[in-house]
Each structure stands twice: as structure tokens, then as C-alpha cells.
Amino acid sequence: MKRIIVTGGAGFIGSHLCERLLNEKAEVLCVDNFFTGRRQNVARLFSNPGFELMRHDVTFPLYIETDEIYNLACPASPVHYQFDPVQTTKTSVHGAINMLGLAKRTRAKILQASTSEVYGDPAVHPQVESYWGNVNPIGPRACYDEGKRCAETLFFDYYRQHKTRIRVARIFNTYGPRMLPNDGRVVSNFIVQALQGHDITVYGKGDQTRSFCYVDDLVEGFLRLMAAPDDVTGPMNLGNPVESTILELAEKIIGLAKSKSKIIYKPLPQDDPTRRRPDISQARATLKWEPKTKLDDGLGLTVDYFRKLLA
Ligand code: NAD
Ligand code: UDP
Ligand code: UDP
DSSP: OOEEEEETTTSHHHHHHHHHHHHTTOEEEEEEOOSSOOHHHHGGGTTOTTEEEEEOOTTSOOOOOOSEEEEOOSOOSHHHHTTSHHHHHHHHHHHHHHHHHHHHHHTOEEEEEEEGGGGBSOSSSSBOTTOOOBOOTTSTTHHHHHHHHHHHHHHHHHHHHHOOEEEEEEEOOEEOTTOOTTOOSHHHHHHHHHHHTOOEEEETTSOOEEEOEEHHHHHHHHHHHHHSOTTOOOOEEESOOOEEEHHHHHHHHHHHTTOOOOEEEEOOOTTOOSOOOBOOHHHHHHHOOOOOOOHHHHHHHHHHHHHHHHO
16 A cells, blocks of 8 residues: 655645545555644544544654655645744745655655745736746745745755655645635635625725635646656646636625625735636646536535534
8 A cells, every 4th residue: 555644634635635545545644733734624534544643743854654745734824824924934944854855765756735826926827837926035925935935946956956756736726625714715714704694804806816726626636746757746736727806706605605794895915916827738738637626616515514514
């Protein structure tokens, strides 16, 4: 059986990934410090003999034998990654060094969960992998953006210097069940507000755009990228190219939740990117991958999840 480590495995995406890998008959070690992850997210996996959960912070070394590593450890919501920005940079950078050291020693394949945030507030639209980005290095988002950019640098230096078997996925906004209700990201915020009848908080005018990918589609992309030949290093965009304004998203969620909530407007956070949409030509051509879940369907499943959770 393949031995796989998932760092950040008790988080939103990580928990779906662990479940999928167990279904593929792998042995999964979930490594998490529970900063934004929850034991509850993986509780259903405890009865699976292939599953193991370890409380560990990736900024410290980890000596374990393994065949594959998915490095997801890092808070992803702006609210959470800005809570302790120094720790966010440490997690991205020291975490990458330790996991790359582990991959180098064991000759394991290692996939990095990078982000569309490496493009910052993009001057090129839609974003292609060859675009170098437009990131404020000293702003409130920098701990995350620059941490992830430095992690990409480390991945490519380990690849060139040590022939480490790397894969770098640039993930665009992903949503689905098991996001935290107080996560602070837009999909969970709007759904929780709509279900509780609270005002829907649109930041700015709501004309900024994002492109939302359902979590199952993203996980399929991860597995295909990991299984690709070693010369397919990426960086590779993984996301749904269907773009919406934040105001359109708010209206859609109010409709799906059959909510009477009103939309109110709050100040736009500093350095909030104005638009974001992945060009996924590379993933389509190399992995034969594209998202299958329509936004209405994915949001419907997520609304159902939060309805049960909040009941
Ligand atoms: P999440 O916050 O739910 O999950 C992150 C997990 O990492 C949590 O379980 C957390 O406890 C754990 N973690 C944080 N710091 C750690 C540390 N030092 N050591 C060990 N574990 C640690 O977020 P998510 O949405 O599931 O994101 C997972 C990964 O995907 C992150 O690396 C994120 O940057 C990346 N990503 C996510 C999105 C998205 O839209 N969800 C977009 C781009 C990139
Ligand atoms: N490391 C780890 N597990 C391993 C091998 C290495 O956590 O199985 C860590 C170790 O702490 C080291 C880092 O990864 O500092 C980078 O390892 P590498 O071998 O690249 O560098 P070096 O040991 O020379 O600093
Ligand atoms: N946003 C919003 N209301 C909220 C939360 C977020 O209008 O309650 C906006 C935010 O300003 C950004 C977009 O929604 O323009 C996506 O925010 P999120 O924090 O989900 O992720 P980002 O893509 O900015 O990292």
C-alpha cells in the first residue's frame, strides 16, 4: 500500500483529500496542529485501519517513511492567516523546508498547495502560470502571499538542486462542506448569514470577482497532478474558470438558501484583489482535468451542509 502524508489534513480541503486517498486504498497519515483544522473533520475516518492522525506543527522537523506528501498545512482564510502573520510565514517557509527535506531523504513525491494569491492583484486576466504576479510584499496579505511564493521558490530549488520529485498546484478559491462557519471566507460567511437571517456583508461595491471551485473537483485535480510523470512539476493552476462578482454570489446564495437576508456594504479590506480567474489550459491538456460541478450545484450541497450543522 502507498504511504501518504497529508499535512493540514484536518482542515477543509485536507479532510476531503484524506477521505479520497483512503478510498483509493492508500495508507494516510494526517499531520495537523489544529490551528484551523478540527478532529471532527476526520472523525469518520478513525475506524479505517489505513488512517492515522498526528498532532504536529510542520515548522518542526518530521522523520517518517513515506511515498507521497501533500503539503496543505497553512491557514487559508485572510482572517485566520492574518491573526498571527509571523506564524503564517513560518508555516509556509519552514514547513516547506521540512517537508522538502523529508521528500529528499525518502525520495517521495511532494505536492505543494500553492495559491492564486501568488498573482496578487493581477494585471493579467485570466491568470496564466507564466504571469509573475503583482504582490505587495509589505501589506497585510503578504505573510500568506510571500510565504507561498517563497515556498514555490524552495520547491523549484529542491527540484533543480536535489532532483526532488515536486508538483506545485496553484489553487483558486475552493469551497464546500467542512469550511468553518466562522472561517471568514466569502462562501461560508454568506451561507451562514443567509441561513441565520443576518445581513449579508459585501465588502466594497461587490464588483470584485472570484472563480469558485467545488472541493471534490479540486481533489480530483490533486490526484491527477500527483500521478503525472515527474517532469510535470507545474506550477499548474487548479480552479474553476467560471467567474462571478461577489454581489452575484451574494444574490445566488440568498436564492439557494431561500433567505430573507438583506445585502449590506462594508469597507473593502486593504489589497483585496479586484479580479481572479484561472486559465486552466495547462491542466486541461496535461491532466485531462477540468471542474465538473456547476456553481449552483456545489453551493446547494454546501448550503445543505451548513443547514444541518447550524440546526
Ligand atoms: P484550512 O485552514 O481549512 O486548512 C489548513 C490546515 O492546515 C488546517 O487543518 C490547519 O490546522 C493546518 N495547519 C496550519 N498551520 C499548520 C502548521 N504549522 N502545522 C500543521 N498544520 C497546520 O484551509 P484549506 O482551505 O483547507 O486550505 C488548505 C491548503 O490549500 C492551504 O495550504 C491553502 O493555502 C491552500 N489553498 C486553499 C484555497 C481555498 O480556496 N480553500 C485556495 C488556495 C490555496
Ligand atoms: N527534515 C525533516 N525530515 C526528514 C529530513 C529532513 O523534517 O526526514 C528537515 C530537517 O529539519 C532539515 C530540513 O528538513 O532542516 C531540510 O532538510 P535538507 O536535508 O534539505 O537540509 P539540511 O538537513 O542540510 O539542512
Ligand atoms: N468578501 C465579502 N464579504 C465577506 C467575506 C469576503 O465581500 O463576508 C469578499 C472579499 O473582500 C473578497 C472576496 O469576497 O473580495 C473573497 O474573499 P475570501 O476571503 O473568501 O478570499 P480571497 O479570495 O480574498 O482570499
